[in-house]
Amino acid sequence: MNPTPPATQRPERPPRQEKELSGWGRHPVVRAEELESEDLARASRDAVLSRGLGRSYGDASLPVGGAALNTRRADRILGFDPATGVLRAEAGFSLQALNAIFPARGFATPVSPGTQYVTLGGMVASDVHGKNHHVAGCIGEHVRALRMRIADGRVLDISEESEPELFRATLGGMGLTGHLLEVELTLERIPSFWIHQHSRRVANLDELHDAMREASAQWPFSMAWLDTTARGASLGRGIVIVGRYAGEDEAPADIPQMRERIAVPFDLPSWFVARWSIELFNFLYYRWHGAREQEGIVHPQSFFYPLDAIRHWNRLYGKRGFVQYQCVVPTGERPTAFRKLLEIMSQHGGASPVSVIKDCGAAGRGTLSFPMPGMSLALDIPYRPGRTEALVDALNEQVIEAGGRIYLTKDALTKRAHFERMETRLPAWREVRRKWDPEGRFASALSRRLLDETP
Numbered sequence: 001m002n003p004t005p006p007a008t009q010r011p012e013r014p015p016r017q018e019k020e021l022s023g024w025g026r027h028p029v030v031r032a033e034e035l036e037s038e039d040l041a042r043a044s045r046d047a048v049l050s051r052g053l054g055r056s057y058g059d060a061s062l063p064v065g066g067a068a069l070n071t072r073r074a075d076r077i078l079g080f081d082p083a084t085g086v087l088r089a090e091a092g093f094s095l096q097a098l099n100a101i102f103p104a105r106g107f108a109t110p111v112s113p114g115t116q117y118v119t120l121g122g123m124v125a126s127d128v129h130g131k132n133h134h135v136a137g138c139i140g141e142h143v144r145a146l147r148m149r150i151a152d153g154r155v156l157d158i159s160e161e162s163e164p165e166l167f168r169a170t171l172g173g174m175g176l177t178g179h180l181l182e183v184e185l186t187l188e189r190i191p192s193f194w195i196h197q198h199s200r201r202v203a204n205l206d207e208l209h210d211a212m213r214e215a216s217a218q219w220p221f222s223m224a225w226l227d228t229t230a231r232g233a234s235l236g237r238g239i240v241i242v243g244r245y246a247g248e249d250e251a252p253a254d255i256p257q258m259r260e261r262i263a264v265p266f267d268l269p270s271w272f273v274a275r276w277s278i279e280l281f282n283f284l285y286y287r288w289h290g291a292r293e294q295e296g297i298v299h300p301q302s303f304f305y306p307l308d309a310i311r312h313w314n315r316l317y318g319k320r321g322f323v324q325y326q327c328v329v330p331t332g333e334r335p336t337a338f339r340k341l342l343e344i345m346s347q348h349g350g351a352s353p354v355s356v357i358k359d360c361g362a363a364g365r366g367t368l369s370f371p372m373p374g375m376s377l378a379l380d381i382p383y384r385p386g387r388t389e390a391l392v393d394a395l396n397e398q399v400i401e402a403g404g405r406i407y408l409t410k411d412a413l414t415k416r417a418h419f420e421r422m423e424t425r426l427p428a429w430r431e432v433r434r435k436w437d438p439e440g441r442f443a444s445a446l447s448r449r450l451l452d453e454t455p
């Protein structure tokens with residue numbers, strides 16, 4: 001395939017006034033300037049942070065002390081080699097665009113987060129993982145090279161070979177080592193873009209834990225939805241969903257078209273996500289699956305990105321927004337730490353309609369990347385001032401005790417003291433940052449809260 005020609009000749013827009021910016025959870029909200037340009041190399045001189053499609057949940061994409069550079073207009077493909085699957089594109093190229101072009105040609109991203117509304121730059125800066133972390137690792141394992149503007153103004157081409165420290169600190173570095181301008185990664189060859197999916201209900205946490213272990217040994221994609229409102233003998237019940245790309249012989253002949261989306265038109269009232277309504281939703285969802293195992297060929301969108309079916313679904317949580325709390329803890333023979341996390345959730349009256357468990361494989365090469373061997377738990381929690389902070393504190397205490405850690409791209413409320421206790425790699429990452437950005441040019445609300453040497 002030829003590289004796409006310069007896509008647009010739109011004039012550069014003048015810098016905008018300050019506006020409200022937030023992550024996907026809509027808490028917190030800041031006022032800041034957001035620049036937009038299709039020339040990232042030029043515009044990145046004037047910004048303290050890059051921002052993609054704003055799908056990180058908390059404060060990772062919120063600039064401090066200057067403007068954010070929104071990268072979405074820099075979305076050109078710069079080169080693709082079908083012999084090797086190596087793709088080079090601008091950092092604002094989205095996964096949605098990738099999915100619209102490459103699966104029809106037999107290639108897909110090797111790692112996909114649970115939404116396709118993300119940019120390549122955002123994927124690298126968070127070092128995202130997917131349902132296949134236990135076999136494919138994070139996206140950083142598939143990145144060959146990066147072009148970035150660093151703090152002293154230079155534009156560098158870096159790789160594991162040329163600048164290993166900076167390269168590793170940038171994978172999962174939350175945009176704080178520089179502006180990513182271009183990303184080069186290797187796509188995976190796929191037999192079809194359809195998915196052979198298998199799912200089954202499990203009655204409690206022990207069953208869920210065993211089913212996930214079994215699934216990961218056999219399937220490239222695995223995850224579980226968890227009913228966080230179930231208690232007693234049913235604590236930890238859920239639905240385990242596994243899959244693989246369908247073979248050419250079993251996939252429908254046509255290429256799956258991306259579907260139209262329905263939208264949530266406005267912010268819903270806060271009672272919509274009260275504990276009782278979440279309890280009802282979870283109960284119905286669990287029952288709806290039925291006791292029988294289910295198997296079939298499904299559309300990739302419903303397998304990889306079920307929430308993308310509803311535009312603006314974050315409005316379901318009302319104006320106050322929500323936080324996503326994601327942690328990973330090492331799991332031994334029994335899921336003891338998980339049990340405690342669910343009990344804490346219950347004691348604090350917390351409830352989550354979207355709670356996902358994934359199996360994590362070996363830690364990757366990103367200095368601060370999230371996954372480590374164990375199971376990850378992601379909870380969507382409606383934001384209630386004071387109460388949600390107390391819940392996150394209690395969950396973090398348990399994560400520290402279990403030797404786990406949290407995922408920065410989801411976080412909004414973790415305290416610095418907790419983070420420093422759980423993240424033993426932080427001093428090493430700070431040292432690299434000090435070397436490459438001694439004056440702390442790159443800054444976000446997240447870096448001020450957790451990552452900078454002094455707040």
Ligand SMILES: Cc1cc2nc3c(=O)[nH]c(=O)nc-3n(C[C@H](O)[C@H](O)[C@H](O)COP(=O)(O)OP(=O)(O)OC[C@H]3O[C@@H](n4cnc5c(N)ncnc54)[C@H](O)[C@@H]3O)c2cc1C
Pocket residue numbers: 024049050051052053054055056057060061071091092112113114115117118119120121122123125126127128129130131173174175176178179180181307409410444
């Ligand atoms: C429904 C949903 C499901 C999700 N599922 C998963 C999942 O399964 N696994 C997973 O790992 N994540 C998941 N995420 C999180 C998401 O993949 C990451 O937050 C991703 O970084 C968002 O990309 P973005 O382009 O929107 O970046 P933003 O949210 O705009 O920014 C995220 C971070 O990347 C930095 N950044 C963005 N672009 C650049 C650039 N060009 N140069 C330098 N830094 C940059 C920002 O400064 C910020 O720190 C999910 C999010 C949603 C909303």
